[in-house]
Amino acid sequence: MTNSLRYFAWPAIAGLLAALLILDRWVLPRNTVQSGADTAMSYAAAVRSATPAVVNIYTAKLISSRNDPSPGDLFNRPSSRMPAQRQRIERSLGSGVIMTAEGHILTNNHVIHEADAIQVLLQDGRSANAVVIGTDPATDLAVLQVQLEDLQPITLGNSDAARVGDVVLAIGNPLGFGHSVTQGIVSALGRYGLQLSAYEDYIQTDAIIHLGNSGGALVNARGELLGINTLIYTGTDQSRGAATGIGISLATPVNMALFVMEDLIRYGEVIRGWLGVSVAPVRGLDERRPGMQLLEVTAMAADSPAQRAGIQVRDIITHIDGEPVQDGRITMHRIAQLRPGENIDITVQRNQQSIDLRAIVGTLRHSPTI
Numbered sequence: 001m002t003n004s005l006r007y008f009a010w011p012a013i014a015g016l017l018a019a020l021l022i023l024d025r026w027v028l029p030r031n032t033v034q035s036g037a038d039t040a041m042s043y044a045a046a047v048r049s050a051t052p053a054v055v056n057i058y059t060a061k062l063i064s065s066r067n068d069p070s071p072g073d074l075f076n077r078p079s080s081r082m083p084a085q086r087q088r089i090e091r092s093l094g095s096g097v098i099m100t101a102e103g104h105i106l107t108n109n110h111v112i113h114e115a116d117a118i119q120v121l122l123q124d125g126r127s128a129n130a131v132v133i134g135t136d137p138a139t140d141l142a143v144l145q146v147q148l149e150d151l152q153p154i155t156l157g158n159s160d161a162a163r164v165g166d167v168v169l170a171i172g173n174p175l176g177f178g179h180s181v182t183q184g185i186v187s188a189l190g191r192y193g194l195q196l197s198a199y200e201d202y203i204q205t206d207a208i209i210h211l212g213n214s215g216g217a218l219v220n221a222r223g224e225l226l227g228i229n230t231l232i233y234t235g236t237d238q239s240r241g242a243a244t245g246i247g248i249s250l251a252t253p254v255n256m257a258l259f260v261m262e263d264l265i266r267y268g269e270v271i272r273g274w275l276g277v278s279v280a281p282v283r284g285l286d287e288r289r290p291g292m293q294l295l296e297v298t299a300m301a302a303d304s305p306a307q308r309a310g311i312q313v314r315d316i317i318t319h320i321d322g323e324p325v326q327d328g329r330i331t332m333h334r335i336a337q338l339r340p341g342e343n344i345d346i347t348v349q350r351n352q353q354s355i356d357l358r359a360i361v362g363t364l365r366h367s368p369t370i
Contacts, residue, residue, distance in 0.1 A: 043169060047181050049223030052123050053098040053154035054216055056173040057107055057130075057144075059115035061090045095172035095216030096120065096144065097225065098153050099261060105144040106261055107215030108230055109135045112142050120146050123179050134264030139199050140230055141257055143264045154217060157224030159253035162186055162203060170207040170229055170249065172216025182208040184249075191250060192329055199333060202250035203227045209249040218251040227251030259337055273338030274364035275346075276304020277311060279331070294318055294349075295325055309359035311348060318354070319347035336364065 094111030098104075105120065112118055118130040130144040166186045174180050184207030192200035205218065209232050218227040233248035263270040279295040295317040300307050311317075317325055321344055325331050338344060340363040348355050 043167070043183065043221055046169060046219060046221055046223035047171070050154055050169070050217055050219045050225070051171055051179055051181075052152040054123065054171045054179060055096045055098060055105060056121040056178060056212075057094040057096050057105075057111055057215060058119045058121065059092050059094070059112055060117040061092075061114055062116050063088050063090050093173055093212045094214045095212065095229070097215070097217045097228065098151050100153055101151055103146040103148060103151055104133065104261065104265060105130065105146065106228055106257055107142050107144060108228065109137055109140045109142040111215045112144065118144060120144070122148070134268050134270075136260050136264060136270045138270070139252060139256065139260050141228065141252060141260045141264075143261050154219075154225045155223060156258070157220050157222075157226045157254060159203065159226050159255045162189060162220075162226055162253075164188060167221045168203075168205050168207055168226060169219050169221075169223075170205070170209055170213060170216060170251075171219065172209070172213035172229060174210035174212045177212075184208070187248070199256065199336065201253055201256060201329070201333060202230070203253055205249050205251065207249060225254050227253050228257050256333075271340065272336040272364040273340060273342070273361040274304075275306040275311075275335055275344075275359060276301035276362065277306045279317065282316065295331060297348075305359045305362040306346075309346065309357045310355075311346065311357060311359070312350065314350075315355075316349040317346060318349055319345075321345050322347075335361070 092111070092115075094107060096105040096107035096111075099106050112132060112135075118132070119127055120130045121127045126148060128146040128148050130146050133143040133145050135142040164186050168184055168186055170182045170184070171179065174182075184205045186203060187206050188204040191202040191204045203218065203226060207218070209216075209229050213229050216229045217225055218229050220226050229249065229251045231250040233250070260270050277297050278299040280298045282294050282296045297306075297311060297313050297315045297317065300311065300313055317331075319325065320331065320334065335344070338361045340361050342361045344359050344361055346357045346359055348357060
């Protein structure tokens, strides 16, 4: 009898323990601290870190319009009397990102273009008038500055390390609602060909962006700045400042924005490197790199750095500073971020021979060449 009870008791006890374990794991409420895997589903820490550095921007522009008379009035009005002038104030809104403790703010050039007054509103409720430090229409970026204490600059990320599929958050002032956050992923990298600026290398995301988000922050899941929200795609029009999009938003990478910002603060303009050649992509010349582009020199500016270095029209550029060229756009970006006076090694293919040349980088003066 005792042995029988022992045989029946052990399975019952084991079943009871298993039931308690299941209840504890899946059913009963927990008061313990969540694990890292659970907390990863929330981006509250990233938002808390980044939002104090995102500002709302309000601009005002004085518009003058002539109150033209009707055709009949032209004959009755004394010739010495000019048509009356009327003035109105055009207001717009946008966003910006605090980049330095000294109050430098990055935003889009189109947000503050031709504004007569610019006011910045911080998350903590403080506001201040902003002055324009510099603008760069080539990248649609601008730098403002406000005089306020205890500013919290945003933590910088590395846009070159961004990957398609990474979670991103767009923070800004959509439709004038104030600081708001939308979430999505990086949908694509290196978007270009929209012809909205000379230097296109956009991060594409499906994070929803509305009117007022322009100039705001695109951050990663750690709250680090990856880009400046710039454009939305509306289906038939790539329009700045459109009210709604269709899930395709574009941001200027932070690495490019930092280069522009530092030059605007230091020089008041962006100083870009220049070789003075026009190029066109060619394929199929290098069997070791299928699908990659080489660049054929199609034209050259007179007395340019490229001409002085010995480059000729119809040369095929294969390497720059030992690195294989990828395409004309990326090459243009690389050269533009070089400093005038720097030396650059260029390898060209001419008459089936490889030739190594050295050029001294010049200064870009609104030229379509690289």
